[in-house]
Amino acid sequence: MIDRSESARFYEGGFGVAAFAKVVFLGMVAVFVLTPLLATALGGFKSLGELRVNPFGLPNQWEWEHYANILGSTRYWRLLLNSTIVATLTVALTLVVASMAAFVFAHVKFFGSAMLLNYLTLGLLFPAATAILPLFIKVRDLGLLDTYFGVILPQVAFSLAMSVLLLRRFFKDLPDELLEAALVDGCSYSNFFRYVTLPLSGPILATVGTITFVHSWNAYLIPLIMLNSDSLYPWPLGVMVYQGEYSTEWHLVLAFITLTILPTILLFLFAQKYIVAGLTAGAVKG
Amino acid sequence: MLAISDGSRLTSRRWRPRESSGRLTVLLFFLPPALVLFSLFVVMPVGEAAWYSLFNWNGFGSPTKWVGLDNYRFVLENKAFFTAIRNNLLIIAASLLLQLPLALVLAIMLADRFRGAVSLRMVFFMPYILAEIATGLIFSFVYDGNYGLLAGIYRWFGAGDAPHLLANQATAFPAILVVIIWKYFGFHMMLYIAALQSMDRNIVEAARIDGASRWQELRYVVIPTLYPTIRLSVFFAVVGSLQLFDLIMPLTGGGPADSSHTMVSFLYNFGVTRMRVGFGSAVGVILFLVCVTFALTYKRWFMRND
Numbered sequence: 001m002i003d004r005s006e007s008a009r010f011y012e013g014g015f016g017v018a019a020f021a022k023v024v025f026l027g028m029v030a031v032f033v034l035t036p037l038l039a040t041a042l043g044g045f046k047s048l049g050e051l052r053v054n055p056f057g058l059p060n061q062w063e064w065e066h067y068a069n070i071l072g073s074t075r076y077w078r079l080l081l082n083s084t085i086v087a088t089l090t091v092a093l094t095l096v097v098a099s100m101a102a103f104v105f106a107h108v109k110f111f112g113s114a115m116l117l118n119y120l121t122l123g124l125l126f127p128a129a130t131a132i133l134p135l136f137i138k139v140r141d142l143g144l145l146d147t148y149f150g151v152i153l154p155q156v157a158f159s160l161a162m163s164v165l166l167l168r169r170f171f172k173d174l175p176d177e178l179l180e181a182a183l184v185d186g187c188s189y190s191n192f193f194r195y196v197t198l199p200l201s202g203p204i205l206a207t208v209g210t211i212t213f214v215h216s217w218n219a220y221l222i223p224l225i226m227l228n229s230d231s232l233y234p235w236p237l238g239v240m241v242y243q244g245e246y247s248t249e250w251h252l253v254l255a256f257i258t259l260t261i262l263p264t265i266l267l268f269l270f271a272q273k274y275i276v277a278g279l280t281a282g283a284v285k286g
Numbered sequence: 287m288l289a290i291s292d293g294s295r296l297t298s299r300r301w302r303p304r305e306s307s308g309r310l311t312v313l314l315f316f317l318p319p320a321l322v323l324f325s326l327f328v329v330m331p332v333g334e335a336a337w338y339s340l341f342n343w344n345g346f347g348s349p350t351k352w353v354g355l356d357n358y359r360f361v362l363e364n365k366a367f368f369t370a371i372r373n374n375l376l377i378i379a380a381s382l383l384l385q386l387p388l389a390l391v392l393a394i395m396l397a398d399r400f401r402g403a404v405s406l407r408m409v410f411f412m413p414y415i416l417a418e419i420a421t422g423l424i425f426s427f428v429y430d431g432n433y434g435l436l437a438g439i440y441r442w443f444g445a446g447d448a449p450h451l452l453a454n455q456a457t458a459f460p461a462i463l464v465v466i467i468w469k470y471f472g473f474h475m476m477l478y479i480a481a482l483q484s485m486d487r488n489i490v491e492a493a494r495i496d497g498a499s500r501w502q503e504l505r506y507v508v509i510p511t512l513y514p515t516i517r518l519s520v521f522f523a524v525v526g527s528l529q530l531f532d533l534i535m536p537l538t539g540g541g542p543a544d545s546s547h548t549m550v551s552f553l554y555n556f557g558v559t560r561m562r563v564g565f566g567s568a569v570g571v572i573l574f575l576v577c578v579t580f581a582l583t584y585k586r587w588f589m590r591n592d
Contacts, residue, residue: 131331
């Protein structure tokens with residue numbers, strides 16, 4: 001295997017003006033991206049008075065108590081717990097339901113299979129927002145308003161289309177001989193699914209799981225409409241409420257924002273390759 | 287009779303071994319959960335939106351007050367709705383004219399491995415995975431006229447008091463466009479980088495040997511091979527614009543004077559918060575038609591071969 005990146009580069013720098021311009025340009029974009037994030041994190045360490053005169057720089061006096069107070073409050077942990085419950089259950093249900101359906105579409109020929117697959121693909125064409133009012137009424141009539149499942153079930157339903165398509169393609173690409181051999185040996189379809197397909201499908205399950213988790217973790221519209229009790233709010237709703245309460249005390253709001261996005265950033269730093277591959281590959285193939 | 291049918295089932299079983307392997311069981315147990323969930327929460331609500339949009343209804347009891355197409359007329363007579371459509375188009379324009387070229391240039395610079403390239407890619411991608419709500423709140427701090435970063439920059443240059451960008455009708459939406467570019471260019475950049483890395487570099491080398499200049503090489507070799515990815519990225523930009531909502535709420539909530547709504551935030555503000563189910567459903571149906579028409583025509587015209 002030749003490392004092709006060593007031959008024919010797309011962008012040959014050298015040491016001239018062009019290379020210098022490239023470094024300056026990349027640096028400017030990096031500053032554009034990072035400044036708001038760093039200023040937010042640092043802002044949480046400043047007093048309101050200092051924030052007013054020094055929004056950019058390091059704090060003259062590091063005030064740890066804003067962060068400490070939030071970390072010591074049940075409010076913060078409650079929000080993260082709610083988000084974790086909703087996102088985890090959404091991912092688990094999506095993976096189970098979508099992989100079973102995808103297995104049927106990949107391996108079982110039956111009348112109407114293509115039609116049903118097209119039916120599911122409809123879900124890729126429009127966002128949840130288009131029918132949010134009837135969705136609200138449906139969830140209310142099912143008695144699921146203001147429960148975790150009132151958020152989870154619609155989220156699963158809206159992630160099904162892409163998940164089934166991605167999983168089906170992967171299942172279909174597994175060698176046919178496996179299934180034939182298993183059937184001849186008397187293995188049932190459901191056992192084949194459980195003991196052969198799923199263990200071989202780690203990468204695609206991780207991809208679908210990542211996409212679903214990130215969407216659910218960051219979701220705002222569906223929880224906003226389905227939940228009334230503060231005690232059930234996931235963090236995007238909670239941080240909005242917090243900002244509403246302390247709207248003029250930016251130093252507190254900034255500390256709260258920083259702590260609520262911290263899990264996302266940590267997860268990203270530890271699993272960046274996975275997340276990037278999952279989100280971009282998922283988008284392309286879906 | 288029983289014996290015969292049993293016997294025939296046995297023979298058929300012998301001749302079609304697949305039936306004994308639980309094919310029917312799988313069909314009956316594996317497919318319905320997905321189909322039921324999908325029908326209940328995705329397809330039926332769209333149909334119901336079309337039905338509810340013909341009523342004047344506050345969501346309680348059942349819809350009885352038939353108003354025909356009046357809700358659609360009210361939507362189309364609402365100035366804020368056209369502002370919202372204009373804003374959606376502005377997002378698309380900003381994506382195509384600013385965001386995608388930026389993403390493309392950065393992708394070409396960062397597709398090769400060199401010191402720092404991977405870290406820079408990650409830095410540029412990071413805003414994409416942050417929640418839109420958090421992004422919106424961060425930028426409402428950035429734009430804050432008293433405490434924000436913009437105010438800091440104004441003081442630095444001794445320019446006096448900073449403008450409150452988000453409170454001004456002329457500047458609120460352009461300010462939102464900057465946030466959109468900040469948040470999404472990294473995603474498009476990653477799409478291009480993935481495409482560039484799977485590209486056959488020999489053709490680049492061949493062009494170079496044939497004496498192509500740097501510009502010719504990009505213009506006639508690299509960018510044409512990216513066309514499928516560019517079409518895909520345009521598709522995501524448009525779809526993203528049509529469903530943009532979360533970012534608007536923390537930044538402006540659609541204000542001032544309903545000048546910065548998108549179609550979804552318009553729907554939320556005028557339909558959901560006031561529980562005008564008929565009106566909101568009519569907006570939803572219009573949005574649905576726009577999305578489906580766009581997706582189908584775009585796929586047919588531009589992505590046929592991909």
